[in-house]
Amino acid sequence: MPTVPPNAPRFPIQLRFSDIDSYGHVNNVTYLGYLETARVLLHLTRPEQPARAGGEPGATLRELAGTDHQTLVGRQEIEYRVPLEFRTEPVHVGVWVTRIGNSSFDLGYAVVDEDQTGTVHALGASTMVLASAATGRPVQLPERYRAALQQWAGPAVPFRNSTQTADAGQGATQ
Numbered sequence: 073m074p075t076v077p078p079n080a081p082r083f084p085i086q087l088r089f090s091d092i093d094s095y096g097h098v099n100n101v102t103y104l105g106y107l108e109t110a111r112v113l114l115h116l117t118r119p120e121q122p123a124r125a126g127g128e129p130g131a132t133l134r135e136l137a138g139t140d141h142q143t144l145v146g147r148q149e150i151e152y153r154v155p156l157e158f159r160t161e162p163v164h165v166g167v168w169v170t171r172i173g174n175s176s177f178d179l180g181y182a183v184v185d186e187d188q189t190g191t192v193h194a195l196g197a198s199t200m201v202l203a204s205a206a207t208g209r210p211v212q213l214p215e216r217y218r219a220a221l222q223q224w225a226g227p228a229v230p231f232r233n234s235t236q237t238a239d240a241g242q243g244a245t246q
Contacts, residue, residue, distance in 0.1 A: 076166030077226035168226035175210035
């Protein structure tokens with residue numbers, strides 16, 4: 073079974089020599105930047121939804137949030153699996169939705185080689201909160217935002233030792 077669900081977008085991330093630490097592999101904190109890049113690209117991706125009247129494509133998550141809301145990181149977790157050494161080929165970050173709540177949602181990530189059956193370098197998870205830009209307080213996810221998130225729904229991140237793995241049967245909605 074592939075680590076990245078088939079409906080999950082996968083984004084190539086080019087390694088930089090400056091990502092490498094004194095041990096000769098990508099520094100642990102750099103992986104969080106890779107996850108951030110994939111998360112931002114996901115928010116700019118147009119989901120595969122039927123076009124609205126007039127033939128316009130569906131809105132991105134960023135557009136659906138509106139200018140009066142912002143999406144904030146509430147929590148992050150990462151599990152390092154196999155060191156990633158400098159190379160010229162990009163690594164790929166798959167990102168999918170593992171839970172949709174009232175004002176928050178969880179994302180899963182896999183930092184993998186290009187082939188889905190290839191090496192998994194790291195797994196990650198983030199809890200994202202939709203908040204008012206004016207107050208910073210959480211706001212309810214709009215229905216169209218939820219529908220867009222549902223396009224990328226997938227299983228819990230397969231961390232080695234986690235309660236999230238035990239809850240894998242719950243799916244992306246709660």
